[in-house]
Amino acid sequence: MKKVILALGVSALAVSLNADKSYADSSAVVDVSALNVRSGPSLNYSKIGVVYRGSSLNVIETQGEWSHVELNNGSKGWVYSSYIKKSGSTSDNSTTYDTGVVNVSYVNVRSGAGNQYSVKTVASYGTKVTLLNKSGGWCNVKLSNGTTGWIYQKYIDFGKNSETNNNNNNTSNEFNSCNGKVTCYANLNVRSGPSTSYSIKTKLTYGQVVKLIDKSNGWYKVSLSNGITGWVKDDYIKITTEDVTNTGGSGNNSTSYRSAVVNLAYSLLGTPYAWGGNGPNYFDCSGFTRYVYLHAEGKSIPRVSYQQAEIGTFISRGNYLPGDLLYFATTGTGKTSHVGIYVGNNMFIHASGSASNPDKVKLSSLEGYYGRVLLGARRF
Known part of the structure; x- marks a missing residue:
């Protein structure tokens, strides 16, 4: 019953x-x-x-x-x-909700209202969005291609449209000033105007963080710490919360040094692994790192991985910079047995493999296995 x-x-x-x-x-x-x-x-x-x-x-x-x-x-x-x-929306996709535009170079569109949710797609500056809902500082939006997802509210300007934000008269009053990080591995030209027809005033290096003060027709206007202002192509800039790089720096911690190390490491991707390989045609892990530091900036380091992990300055996790040496315990002994070079965004380049199972120079993530066996980092 x-x-x-x-x-x-x-x-x-x-x-x-x-x-x-x-x-x-x-x-x-x-x-x-x-x-x-x-x-x-x-x-x-x-x-x-x-x-x-x-x-x-x-x-x-x-x-x-x-x-x-x-x-x-x-x-x-x-x-x-x-x-x-x-209520009130019609089948032709018109809506009574607010509309706005993305106000940063690129922003992740996530599956939920928080950074812990997966990224569904990426929206670029000026992308028009329709507001569906709000929750805890996040906006549930619909993109013009029909994709829905969540964007943090400060990255959307409501009451504006993409035509207004993308015109050639875009001024700094319409652009929210923020910091941008150089993502290209070659030097990035800073020009006197927003076009390749303008003269080059200076150059930026990979990983350098600059202040973005304006945007026009696919170009960012940057303000450097040494007082120079100019324009860079937005394709090579990623919005970041990192502090602006001091462009007056010099020595091994300067962006020029780091750029040289990272650029050379990237150029060697795909090189076959061979036990005892010192390059440039074959590498093992420590042969690769020694070759890169020596040929990028003339820095001579020991040949063996555990010796490399004992020189330079120890860097705590979370403070790594592109060009730092990473060392790992991959044999289960808790001692250094593998090394690589950090290149940013939680990624590193290393000569992967062993004598019995050779691989190649490759790009890997510090998430998962390598994050668990990571012992630390050194800065030279």
């Missing part, structure tokens, strides 16, 4: 969820033929009912790609956010 009553109760709930009532402008509307309502924000939670296209929902909160909603009968549950839209 209890099972019969329970079944009837679930059936009655499903019917009540589908009631087609009028809804206020602030409510959301089901935008698919049938939408499951679940007891929690995941497919792992049980289905507690179904609502159909046009049914009214009041969005209470969002969590990741899910919305906590209240139905017309007062019941509450979770639905997938991509399948609902604000």
Whole structure:
């Protein structure tokens, strides 16, 4: 008898969820033929009912790609956010929501409202977005290609459109000043105007961080710490929260030194591994690092990996810079048995392999295995 009553109760709930009532402008509307309502924000939670296209929902909160909603009968549950839209939206994709544009060079569009969520795509400066929802400083938006996702609110200017932000009269009043990091491995020209037809005033090196004060037609205007201003192509700049690099620096910690080390390391990608290889046609791990430091800036370091890990200045994790030597314990002994060169963005280049299983010079991440066996870093 209890099972019969329970079944009837679930059936009655499903019917009540589908009631087609009028809804206020602030409510959301089901935008698919049938939408499951679940007891929690995941497919792992049980289905507690179904609502159909046009049914009214009041969005209470969002969590990741899910919305906590209240139905017309007062019941509450979770639905997938991509399948609902604000009341008043029409089938031709017009909407009553606010629109805005991305105000930084590139920004990650994530699957949920937080940096811990995966990146679905990347939106560039001037991309027009439609606001769907907000949660904790994050905006759930829809891009012009139909992709939906979450962008941190400060990276969107609302009340503007892409045509206004991309015109040639773009001034620093329309551009939010921020820091940018050089991403190209060759020296980046700083020109007197936003075009290759203008003269070169100076050059930037890989990893250098500069102040961005304006943007025009695919070019950033930069302000350097030594007082020089000029224009660089936005293709080679990534928005960052890192501090501006002191362009007056010199010596082994300067960006020119680091750029030379990283550039040479990248140029050797794909070179075959061979035990005892010193280059340039074959390398083992320590032969590779020794070759790069010697030929990039004339720095002679020991030949063996554990000896390389004992010279220079120890650098704590989280403070690595491109060009630093990384050393690892890959044999299970806890002692240095492998080395590589850090190139930024949690990546490093190394000659991977062994005498019995040779590989090549390759780019690897410090996430996963190599992050677990990493012992430290040295700066020369």
